[in-house]
Amino acid sequence: YVSRLSVSDVGAQFAAFATTGKIRRPLITVAGTMDALLPIDHHARAYARRVAAASKQKRDDDDDRDDRHRDDDRPAYRLYEIQNGNHIETFQVAFPQLELIEPHAQRAFDLLVNQVEHNVPLPPDQCVPRGGSIAGSPAQAGHCASLFAP
Numbered sequence: 001y002v003s004r005l006s007v008s009d010v011g012a013q014f015a016a017f018a019t020t021g022k023i024r025r026p027l028i029t030v031a032g033t034m035d036a037l038l039p040i041d042h043h044a045r046a047y048a049r050r051v052a053a054a055s056k057q058k059r060d061d062d063d064d065r066d067d068r069h070r071d072d073d074r075p076a077y078r079l080y081e082i083q084n085g086n087h088i089e090t091f092q093v094a095f096p097q098l099e100l101i102e103p104h105a106q107r108a109f110d111l112l113v114n115q116v117e118h119n120v121p122l123p124p125d126q127c128v129p130r131g132g133s134i135a136g137s138p139a140q141a142g143h144c145a146s147l148f149a150p
Helices: 007-015 044-065 102-118
Strands: 027-032 077-082 126-128
Touching: 027 044, 027 102, 044 077, 077 102
Parallel strands: 027 077, 077 126
Antiparallel strands: none
C-alpha cells in the first residue's frame, strides 16, 4: 500500500525496476519495426541506447580502477529488429506485408538458453528481413534502414 509508505520508500521500490540499462544477465529484445503498440524508436531502440550508455559508463568507471573488469564480463545485450513486424499479429490478415514476431521471439529464446547454459555467443544486433531469421552473420547488422519494406 503506497499510501502507507514514505516518499523515500516509494522511490526505492521504483528504483528496483527502473529502466536504467544496467543489466546483470544476458538479455535479448525482439521488436517489430511496424509495432502498433510499442513503437520501436521509443521502446526497443531507446532501451538499447540506455544499455549502451550504462555499459559505457561502467567501462569508464572500470578504466578509473584497474583491468579486473573487462567487456567480456558484462552480460550480452542484443536487439533483433523484425522488418515489418507488428505486435498485433492479427493485422496480418488485412496487411499481408506484416511479419509475425512470434517465431523470431521463440528463436531468440533458444539462442538465449544456449548462451546461458552453454556459453554460445549470441548473434550480433540485426535487422531480420521479412521471411528471414536471426542469423549468426546477418545480411544487415544493426537497425533496419526503414520501418516498412514493401
